[in-house]
Amino acid sequence: MELLFDNIRRYVSLTEEDQNIISSYWTIKQLNRGEHLLSAGSVCRYDAFVLEGSLKGYIIDAATGKEEIVLLAVADWWAADLDSFHNQHASSLNISAITPATVALITRAAFNELLEKLPKLEKYFRLILQSHATALLRRIYYRNAHDARSRYKTFLQQYPSLQAQIPQYLIASYLGISAEMLSKIRAQKDL
Amino acid sequence: MELLFDNIRRYVSLTEEDQNIISSYWTIKQLNRGEHLLSAGSVCRYDAFVLEGSLKGYIIDAATGKEEIVLLAVADWWAADLDSFHNQHASSLNISAITPATVALITRAAFNELLEKLPKLEKYFRLILQSHATALLRRIYYRNAHDARSRYKTFLQQYPSLQAQIPQYLIASYLGISAEMLSKIRAQKDL
DNA sequence: TAAAAAAATTGAACTGGTTCAAGAAATGAT
DNA sequence: ATCATTTCTTGAACCAGTTCAATTTTTTTA
Numbered sequence: 001m002e003l004l005f006d007n008i009r010r011y012v013s014l015t016e017e018d019q020n021i022i023s024s025y026w027t028i029k030q031l032n033r034g035e036h037l038l039s040a041g042s043v044c045r046y047d048a049f050v051l052e053g054s055l056k057g058y059i060i061d062a063a064t065g066k067e068e069i070v071l072l073a074v075a076d077w078w079a080a081d082l083d084s085f086h087n088q089h090a091s092s093l094n095i096s097a098i099t100p101a102t103v104a105l106i107t108r109a110a111f112n113e114l115l116e117k118l119p120k121l122e123k124y125f126r127l128i129l130q131s132h133a134t135a136l137l138r139r140i141y142y143r144n145a146h147d148a149r150s151r152y153k154t155f156l157q158q159y160p161s162l163q164a165q166i167p168q169y170l171i172a173s174y175l176g177i178s179a180e181m182l183s184k185i186r187a188q189k190d191l
Numbered sequence: 192m193e194l195l196f197d198n199i200r201r202y203v204s205l206t207e208e209d210q211n212i213i214s215s216y217w218t219i220k221q222l223n224r225g226e227h228l229l230s231a232g233s234v235c236r237y238d239a240f241v242l243e244g245s246l247k248g249y250i251i252d253a254a255t256g257k258e259e260i261v262l263l264a265v266a267d268w269w270a271a272d273l274d275s276f277h278n279q280h281a282s283s284l285n286i287s288a289i290t291p292a293t294v295a296l297i298t299r300a301a302f303n304e305l306l307e308k309l310p311k312l313e314k315y316f317r318l319i320l321q322s323h324a325t326a327l328l329r330r331i332y333y334r335n336a337h338d339a340r341s342r343y344k345t346f347l348q349q350y351p352s353l354q355a356q357i358p359q360y361l362i363a364s365y366l367g368i369s370a371e372m373l374s375k376i377r378a379q380k381d382l
Numbered sequence: 383t384a385a386a387a388a389a390a391t392t393g394a395a396c397t398g399g400t401t402c403a404a405g406a407a408a409t410g411a412t
Numbered sequence: 413a414t415c416a417t418t419t420c421t422t423g424a425a426c427c428a429g430t431t432c433a434a435t436t437t438t439t440t441t442a
Contacts, residue, residue, distance in 0.1 A: 033410085061336055068336040070328055083325040086318075115314075122313035123306075127277075129320035134274040136327035137261060143334050144367040145252055145259040148399070167419065176335035178400055183421055224440090339429070358389060369430055374391055 001026070003076055004049050004104055011127045012120050021117060025110045031055075031097035037079070038095040044084035046105040048073075053101025054165045055079045058094050058173075069173035071095075074165055078128070079103075085111075098166060148177045149185050192217070194267055195240050195295055202318045203311050212308060216301045222246075222288035228270070229286040235275035237296040239264075244292025245356045246270045249285050249364075260364035262286075265356055269319070270294070276302075289357060339368045340376050 004026070005019055014022070031037065031053070038044050040060065048055070050073050057071035057079060070093065073079035084091035085108055106114070115121055142151050155175055156163060162171070168186075169179035177185075195217070196210055205213070222228065222244070229235050231251065239246070241264050248262035248270060261284065264270035275282035276299055297305070306312055333342050346366055347354060353362070359377075360370035368376075 059332055059336065066336075068332060070332050070335075082321050086321060119310060119313070122310070122317055126313055126317040126320060129317060129324055130273050130277060133320055133324045133327060136324060136331065139331055140327065140334065141250055141259060141261050143331065144261075144364070145250065169419065173335070179420080180401080180422085181399060184399095187421080360389065370390075371392085371431080372429055375429095378391080 001028075001051075001104060003051055007049070007076060008121070008124050011124045018118060018120075022114065022121075025114045026104045026106050029103055029105055031101040031103060033097055033100050036094060036096045037103065038081060038084075038091060038093060040092050040094050041090055043088050044081040044091045044093075045107060047078065047080040047082075047085055047108075047111060048095075048103040048105055050075050050077050050079060051102040051104055054098040054162075055095055055101060055103075056098050056166075056170055057081075058096075059092055060094065067094075067173070069170050072162065072166055072170070072174055074162060078132075098170065143176055148175070148181055149188070151175050152177070152182060152185055192219075192242075192295060194242055198240070198267060198319075199312070199315050202315045209309060209311075213305065213312075216305045217295045217297050220294055220296055222292040222294060224288055224291050227285060227287045228294065229272060229275075229282055229284060231283050231285050232281055234279050235272040235282045235284075236298060238269065238271040238273075238276055238299075238302060239286075239294040239296055241266050241268050241270060242293040242295055245289040245353075246286055246292060246294075247289050247357075247361055248272075249287075250283055251285065258285075258364070260361050263353065263357055263361070263365055265353060269323075289361065334367055339366070339372055340379070342366050343368070343373060343376055 001023055005014060005022070008014060008022075026049075028051070037046065037048055037055065038057075052075055055073045056069055057073070058067045058069045060067055071079065079095055081091040081093040081095070083089075084093070088108065115125075142154055146154070152171075152175060155171065168182055172179045172182035175182070192214055196205060196213070199205060199213075217240075219242070228237065228239055228246065229248075243266055246264045247260055248264070249258045249260045251258055262270065270286055272282040272284040272286070274280075275284070279299065306316075333345055337345070343362075343366060346362065359373055363370045363373035366373070
């Protein structure tokens, strides 16, 4: 849980007392490799903060059956279908563990209660959503304006640690590249 | 300003008094066609809420000089580089008026003051950022998983009103399609 | 309302990236 | 340790969408 406190403290200050309150609203869960946190068709019951390991969020294409990676999450990142979580309707997203993982989970009811008890967390969640939205807009820009090789290079620079934690073919899908193409890009010497 | 109040009231309740406070923090501005609200290289001074007309947010590619549309905004939408606005560093984004437009502007200093005065707005901004992030993630998914024709069809369904307000070649860029391709897609009878 | 500018169309040549297929390498489970 | 599964690689054929170029249509401005 220290990881979560540190994350929050980057945006708002926390007293010892605050930390105890926060702790009480969360559950720690271990996920096996491949285990699902969210399955398409069901409501997203938890907002998850990753403590260890890596998760993927993906959508199965109705026509082709292919999985499209829309999000990747490692330690210190959030993973959830926010829309489904907050509005309690069926999600079209799957979230599962790529490697064995440890996550801190909070339900929507607990989330709302926690925000009432500690209103300063409104600001924290507003600020992380803001940087999240900024990151998503940058992803869109790179997807539209740059070729596959350049997108991969930028990805490596921006998230150097992910390369070791996430299989290549998932990174390819996340970047909107075929697994074969990414392999060929990596084979180029002048990367 | 009624448009902004209505927008806020979709998420939190507002008293007459609240509305007066809010009003005092905003400035109304008219933009001519083509006029810039933000230019790449400068800090984003305002968070803008569009009252009338339409705006585009774009990045000029350093190599090719081509403009890539990353956001479109019409009445009832927000337009800003949030990262630059809140962290006060140079933006790489341009925002300008596609048509003559009316916008409500707030500076960062005023924004922070307003939130201190009316903490309930923390929740409002958290919630709109949340739906914004959801919309951005959906854009990424469609961009990666669907061909140009299908992306355009989905765009028309999701934002039927934009077709009349935004030139086709800007919609094309927004969707990651060349202007020529979109024209050919539209020429297909069975759209 | 005429001239100028902006936006949309169409066709032809081209290309970045996909798909398919088959094998090699790495990793996980028992 | 060994077998099974997952991940990565490589090549060949193909194609969705781009680029370039020229023209028409629509919109804006004076």
